[in-house]
Amino acid sequence: MSDGGPPTVVSIAERAGVSIASVSRVLNGVGARPETVRRVERAAAELGYVPNAVAQSLKGGRTKQLTFAMQDIGNPVYVAMVRQIQAVARAAGYRLLLHSTDAVIEDELAVVRSLGDRTSDGLILCPIRITPEHVEVLTAAAGPVVVIGSLPQGVPVDAVQADSVLGARLAVTHLVESGRRRIAFVNGPLDTVPGHNRRQGYLKALAEGGVVPDPSLERATSFGLGAGREALHDLLDAGTAPDAVFCANDQLALGAAQAAHERGLRIPEEMAVVGMDDSDLARACWPPLSSVDLGSEERGRTAARMLLERLSDTPDDRQDAAPEPGGPRPGAARRVTTAPRLVVRASSAAAPTADATAARGGVR
Amino acid sequence: MSDGGPPTVVSIAERAGVSIASVSRVLNGVGARPETVRRVERAAAELGYVPNAVAQSLKGGRTKQLTFAMQDIGNPVYVAMVRQIQAVARAAGYRLLLHSTDAVIEDELAVVRSLGDRTSDGLILCPIRITPEHVEVLTAAAGPVVVIGSLPQGVPVDAVQADSVLGARLAVTHLVESGRRRIAFVNGPLDTVPGHNRRQGYLKALAEGGVVPDPSLERATSFGLGAGREALHDLLDAGTAPDAVFCANDQLALGAAQAAHERGLRIPEEMAVVGMDDSDLARACWPPLSSVDLGSEERGRTAARMLLERLSDTPDDRQDAAPEPGGPRPGAARRVTTAPRLVVRASSAAAPTADATAARGGVR
DNA sequence: CTGAAAGCGCTAACAA
DNA sequence: TTGTTAGCGCTTTCAG
Numbered sequence: 153m154s155d156g157g158p159p160t161v162v163s164i165a166e167r168a169g170v171s172i173a174s175v176s177r178v179l180n181g182v183g184a185r186p187e188t189v190r191r192v193e194r195a196a197a198e199l200g201y202v203p204n205a206v207a208q209s210l211k212g213g214r215t216k217q218l219t220f221a222m223q224d225i226g227n228p229v230y231v232a233m234v235r236q237i238q239a240v241a242r243a244a245g246y247r248l249l250l251h252s253t254d255a256v257i258e259d260e261l262a263v264v265r266s267l268g269d270r271t272s273d274g275l276i277l278c279p280i281r282i283t284p285e286h287v288e289v290l291t292a293a294a295g296p297v298v299v300i301g302s303l304p305q306g307v308p309v310d311a312v313q314a315d316s317v318l319g320a321r322l323a324v325t326h327l328v329e330s331g332r333r334r335i336a337f338v339n340g341p342l343d344t345v346p347g348h349n350r351r352q353g354y355l356k357a358l359a360e361g362g363v364v365p366d367p368s369l370e371r372a373t374s375f376g377l378g379a380g381r382e383a384l385h386d387l388l389d390a391g392t393a394p395d396a397v398f399c400a401n402d403q404l405a406l407g408a409a410q411a412a413h414e415r416g417l418r419i420p421e422e423m424a425v426v427g428m429d430d431s432d433l434a435r436a437c438w439p440p441l442s443s444v445d446l447g448s449e450e451r452g453r454t455a456a457r458m459l460l461e462r463l464s465d466t467p468d469d470r471q472d473a474a475p476e477p478g479g480p481r482p483g484a485a486r487r488v489t490t491a492p493r494l495v496v497r498a499s500s501a502a503a504p505t506a507d508a509t510a511a512r513g514g515v516r
Numbered sequence: 517m518s519d520g521g522p523p524t525v526v527s528i529a530e531r532a533g534v535s536i537a538s539v540s541r542v543l544n545g546v547g548a549r550p551e552t553v554r555r556v557e558r559a560a561a562e563l564g565y566v567p568n569a570v571a572q573s574l575k576g577g578r579t580k581q582l583t584f585a586m587q588d589i590g591n592p593v594y595v596a597m598v599r600q601i602q603a604v605a606r607a608a609g610y611r612l613l614l615h616s617t618d619a620v621i622e623d624e625l626a627v628v629r630s631l632g633d634r635t636s637d638g639l640i641l642c643p644i645r646i647t648p649e650h651v652e653v654l655t656a657a658a659g660p661v662v663v664i665g666s667l668p669q670g671v672p673v674d675a676v677q678a679d680s681v682l683g684a685r686l687a688v689t690h691l692v693e694s695g696r697r698r699i700a701f702v703n704g705p706l707d708t709v710p711g712h713n714r715r716q717g718y719l720k721a722l723a724e725g726g727v728v729p730d731p732s733l734e735r736a737t738s739f740g741l742g743a744g745r746e747a748l749h750d751l752l753d754a755g756t757a758p759d760a761v762f763c764a765n766d767q768l769a770l771g772a773a774q775a776a777h778e779r780g781l782r783i784p785e786e787m788a789v790v791g792m793d794d795s796d797l798a799r800a801c802w803p804p805l806s807s808v809d810l811g812s813e814e815r816g817r818t819a820a821r822m823l824l825e826r827l828s829d830t831p832d833d834r835q836d837a838a839p840e841p842g843g844p845r846p847g848a849a850r851r852v853t854t855a856p857r858l859v860v861r862a863s864s865a866a867a868p869t870a871d872a873t874a875a876r877g878g879v880r
Numbered sequence: 881c882t883g884a885a886a887g888c889g890c891t892a893a894c895a896a
Numbered sequence: 897t898t899g900t901t902a903g904c905g906c907t908t909t910c911a912g
Contacts, residue, residue, distance in 0.1 A: 158632065158658060160889055171899045176891060185897060202632030202658065206573045207889035210904050215570060217613075217635075225598050226796070234589050238616050247635070249581075250614045252602050268522065268566030270905095271581075271611070294522060294566065377800055406800045413802045432590070436741055436770045437801050438777045524905055535883045540907055549881060571905035574888050634889095 159199035167195040179203065214273050218459065221251035221263045222278040227375070228402065228431035230278065233300065233452030237276060240456035246273070255280055261289050268294035274459045276300060276452075280344050296462035298455045302345045303487070310462070312455045312488045314446040316346055316428070319492030320353025320398070321360075323426045323444050326494055327396045328361030332424055335363070336394035338383040338404050340375035347372065350400045350428070368392050375400065380407025381414075388415055396424035396500070402431045405441055409499065424500040430493075439498035447490035454488055523563035531559040543567065578637050582823065585615035585627045586642040591739075592766065592795035594642065597664065597816030601640060604820035610637070619644055625653050632658035638823045640664060640816075644708050660826035662819045666709050667851070674826070674850045676819045678810040680710055680792070683856030684717025684762070685724075687790045687808050690858055691760045692725030696788055699727070700758035702747040702768050704739035711736065714764045714792070732756050739764065744771025745778075752779055760788035760864070766795045769805055773863065788864040794857075803862035811854035818852055 161172040161179075168175065168191040178184050178192040195201075209215040218241050222230040238248045249272050253259040260279055264286075267275055275293070278300040279286060290297060290309045303311040327335050337354045340347045351370075358365045369392055373379040380399055384407070387394055397412075399405035405427030409419060417423045419439055427434060430445035525536040525543075532539065532555040542548050542556040559565075573579045582605050586594040602612045613636050617623040624643055628650075631639055639657070642664040643650060654661060654673045667675040691699050701718050704711045715734075722729045733756055735747040744763055748771070751758055761776075763769035769791030773783060781787045783803055791798060794809035 158634075161891095162889080172890085173892085173899060173901090174897085177898090180891080183897070188897080200632070200656070202629065204574075204889050205633040205635045206570060206579060207904090208891080209570045210568075210574050210888090210906090211890050211892090213904075225595055225602070231589060231595055234614070235616070238589070238614065242616075248614050250598070250602065250612050252599070252606075265566065268564075269569040270522075271569045292564075377796065403800070410800070410802055410804075432741065433797070433800060436767070436774070436797060438774055440774075525907095526905080536906085537883060537885090537908080538881085541882085544907080547881070552881080568905050571888090572907080574890090574904085575906050575908085577888075 158204075159196075159201040160204070163199055164192060164195045164201055167199065168192045209270075213270075214463075215271060216245055217247045217249055217272040218456070219249040219251060219263065219267075219272040219275045220278075221253055221260065221275065223253050223255040223280055225250065225252050228433055229429050229448045232431065232448040233278070233455075236449050236452035237456040240453055240460070244460050246460075257281070257283060257285070261285055264289045264293055264297065267297070270294075274298070274463055276455045276459055280346070282345065296459055298459045298462075300451050300455050302349075308485045310455075310458050310486045310488075312451045312458065312490065314448075314451060315489050315492055316349040316446060317353040317356070319428060319444040319446050319494075320350040320400075321357040322353075322492055322494040323398050323428065323442075324354050324357030325361060326442070326496065327398060327424055327426060327500065328357060328363055330424070330500065332396035333363060334366070334369065334392070334394045334396070336369040336384070336387050336392065336397040337371070338380055338387075338397060338399045338408055339370065339372045340379075340400050340404070342372045346375075347400065354398060366392070369394055375403065377403045377407055380404030380409075381411045382407070384408040384411035385415075394423070396426070399425070399427050402427035402429045402433045402441060402443055405443070405499075406433055406437055409437065409441065420498065420500050426500050430495050434495070434497065442497045442500040443495050445493045445495055447492065450490050454490070458486065458488070522568075523560075523565040524568070527563055528556060528559045528565055531563065532556045573634075577634070578827075579635060580609055581611045581613050581636040582820070583613040583615060583627065583631075583636040583639045584642075585617055585624065585639065587617050587619040587644055589614065589616050592797055593793050593812045596795065596812040597642070597819075600813050600816035601820040604817055604824070608824050610824075621645070621647060621649070625649055628653045628657055628661065631661070638662075638827055640819045640823055644710070646709065660823060662823045662826075664815050664819050666713075672849045674819075674822050674852075676815045676822065676852045676854065678812075678815060679853050679856055680713040680810060681717040681720070683792060683808040683810050683858075684714040684764075685721040686717075686856055686858040687762050687792065687806075688718050688721035689725060690806070690860065691762060691788055691790060691864065692721060692727055694788070694864065696760035697727055698730070698733065698756070698758045698760070700733040700748070700751050700756065700761040701735070701764075702744055702751075702761060702772055703734065703736045703764045704743075704768070706736045710739075711764065718762060730756070733758055739767065741767045741771055744768030744773075745775045746771070748772040748775035749779075758787070760790070763789070763791050766791040766793045766797045766805060766807055769807070769863075770797055770801055773801065773805065784862065784864050790864050794859050798859070798861065806861045806864040807859050809857045809859055811856065814854050818854070822850065822852070 161175045164175045165172045174188055175192050178189050220237050241248050251263050274296040276298050287307050290307055297309050299311040302313045371383040397408050399408055405425055409425050412419055412423045427441050427443040430443040434441040434443040525539045528539045529536045538552055539556050542553050584601050605612050615627050638660040640662050651671050654671055661673050663675040666677045737743040761772050763772055769789055773789050776783055776787045783789055791805050791807040794807040798805040798807040
C-alpha cells in the first residue's frame with residue numbers, strides 16, 4: 153500500500169513501477185532511460201510530490217538554512233541587515249532563520265551553541281557586547297560563524313565591523329567645521345562596543361577641532377527611541393545650552409529632534425542634529441536628518457557572503473584530520489571593516505551664526 | 517571507533533558502556549537506573565553532545581519551525597508582526613523562518629507549496645493580493661496555514677484580518693469633524709485588498725460627513741516611502757488645494773508630511789496629515805503623526821497563536837481518515853478581525869479655521 | 881531496567 | 897541503465 157501520509161519516493165516508485173533508486177536519480181537529474189524518466193516524473197506530478205527536506209538534510213548533512221541573530225528586529229539597522237542577508241541567502245538557495253536575543257547574553261550564547269543541533273549550516277551573529285564567554289563559545293562553535301561587530305584578534309571567527317570611531321569623528325568634525333562649538337553627545341550604554349567607540353570618535357573630533365570637551369554635554373542612556381528625547385530635554389533643562397547634538401544612532405537623533413521641536417528650537421538654525429546609521433528614518437523625517445552611514449547593508453551582505461564562502465570551503469564531509477570540529481579551519485579568520493560615509497541633510501546644513509534669518513529650510 | 521564528526525548517541529553509548537537506547541532514554545528523561553543516568557549524562561557532558569535536531573525531526577515528523585512570509589521586511593508593519601510572531605513562537609519552542617516574497621505572486625505560492633518539504637510545521641502568510649491560484653494552493657496546503665489578511669469565505673484556512681474600511685473611516689471622520697473639507701487621499705495600488713478597502717472607508721466617511729468627494733483629490737500609487745511625497749507635491753501642483761491629507765499608511769504619510777514641509781505648509785494648521793498602521797514612525801517624527809492602529813502587533817500575535825493551536829490539534833500522526841493531507845481539518849476555518857483604533861497626535865490636532873494663530877504646536 | 885532492531889525519507893555505493 | 901542495500905542520527909517498540 154502506498155497511501156497514509158504525504159507522497160515519498162516509495163509511493164512514486166510503486167506508482168511508476170520502478171525502484172526508489174531510479175526515482176531518486178530521475179528527481180536529481182542523474183541519467184536514466186527516457187521511458188523511466190517519463191514514468192517517474194508523471195507519477196511524481198500526479199502525486200504532487202515534494203521532497204522531504206528534512207530527510208535530505210539528514211542524509212546530506214546540510215540543511216540549507218542560515219541563522220541570523222541580533223538583539224531586536226525592531227531596530228532599523230537590523231532590518232537593513234536582514235534584508236541583505238536574506239537576499240544573498242535566497243540567491244544561494246538558503247533559507248533564513250531569525251533569532252531575536254533581546255540582548256540577553258545567555259540567549260546569544262545559546263544561539264551559538266545551537267549550531268551544534270545542525271538546524272542551520274551557519275550563523276551570522278550581531279552581538280552588542282563581547283564577553284569572555286562569547287570568545288569561548290565562538291571558538292568552540294560547531295559550525296561557521298560570522299560576527300557583525302568587533303571581535304578580539306585571537307578569536308578564530310570571521311568578523312565584519314563598522315569603523316564607528318571614524319564615523320563619529322566624521323559627524324562631529326562636520327559639526328565643528330560648520331561652526332558649532334557646544335556639541336552635545338547623546339550616546340547609548342558606554343559598556344557596549346558601539347557606545348565606547350562612538351565616544352572615542354566624538355572626543356577625537358573635538359580635539360582635532362580645537363574644541364574643549366565639556367563632560368556636562370554628554371549623556372549615555374540606551375539606544376532606544378525615547379531615550380534621545382529625554383536626553384536632550386535633560387541637557388536643555390540643565391542649562392548646558394548646546395548648539396548641536398550628535399546622537400549615537402538615528403533613533404536617538406529623532407528623539408532629540410522631537411525634543412528640540414518641543415522646545416521651539418529651530419533645526420538646524422538653533423540646533424543641529426546628526427545621527428548615525430543612516431536608516432530609512434533619516435530620510436523620512438523632517439527636517440531630513442544628517443547621518444553617518446556605517447554600512448549596515450554592506451555589512452549584512454558581506455557577512456552573508458563570507459559565511460557562504462566558508463560553507464563552500466567545507467566540501468561535504470567532516471571526518472578528515474580537523475583539529476577541532478567545524479570552525480573556520482581553512483584560512484585564518486578574516487576581519488573586514490566597512491568605511492563610514494557622512495550624509496549631510498537639512499538637519500545640520502545651515503551655519504549657526506546665520507541666526508535664524510534663513511528661510512523655512514525648504515529643500516525642494 | 518567513535519570519533520570522526522560531532523558526538524552522537526553512538527559515541528555516548530560507547531563511552532558510557534550502554535546501548536544507544538539507554539542513551540536516548542536518559543536524554544529524554546525516561547526511566548533508567550541512577551547509575552545509568554549518571555554515566556550517560558557524564559559521557560554526554562564530556563563529549564559536549566548536542567542532539568541532532570534534523571534527525572529528531574525526521575523521526576518525529578515535526579521540525580519545531582514556523583515560517584512567516586511577507587513581501588518586504590523593510591515595512592515597519594511587518595517588522596511589528598515579526599516581533600510578535602517570534603515572541604510567541606519562541607515561547608512555544610519554535611524557531612522562526614523568514615521569507616521575503618517581494619510581492620512576487622509566484623514566490624508567495626512557492627512558499628505555500630514548500631510546506632510540503634516539511635521544513636517547517638506551519639506557515640503564516642501575509643499576501644497583499646489574493647488570486648484564484650492563491651485559493652487553490654492554500655486549499656491544498658500540506659500543512660496548517662494562517663493568513664494575515666482578507667480571505668474569501670470558502671477557503672479552508674484561518675485568517676486574521678484588519679478592518680481597514682472602518683479604520684479609514686475613523687481617520688477621515690476625524691478630519692471631517694475637525695473642520696477639514698478638502699481631504700486628499702493618498703493611497704496604494706487600488707487592486708490590492710488594503711488599497712480597495714481603505715478607499716471604501718474614505719468614501720464612506722466623506723458621505724457620512726456630508727462632504728462631496730472630489731476625485732481630483734485622490735492619488736493611487738504604491739505603498740512606499742517616496743510615493744507619498746510625490747503624491748502630495750502633485751496634488752498641490754495640480755491646484756487641488758487640500759486642507760488635509762489622509763494616507764493609506766504611515767510611510768506615505770511621512771512622505772506627504774515632507775512635501776508639506778517643503779512647500780512651507782504648517783502641519784496641522786494649514787495641512788492636517790493622518791496615516792495608517794501607527795508604526796514606530798508615527799511616534800518618531802515631527803510633528804507626531806496621527807494614525808490608525810490597525811492592530812499589526814495583535815494580528816501577528818493572534819496569527820501565531822492560531823497556528824500553534826492548529827499544530828497541537830494534530831497530535832503526531834497523520835494516517836487517520838483525513839480527506840486531505842494537512843490542512844485545518846479539525847474545526848472549520850476561523851476568521852478573526854481586529855478592531856482599528858484612531859490615535860490622534862499633533863499632525864491633525866488643531867482646527868484649520870484657527871488659521872495659524874496657534875503656537876508652534878509644542879506638545880510637552 | 882536494558883538492549884537489539886526497526887524505520888523516519890532520502891541518497892549513494894555497489895552489483896547486476 | 898537499474899535494483900538492492902546501507903546508512904544519516906534519532907526514537908520507540910519489543911523482547912529479554
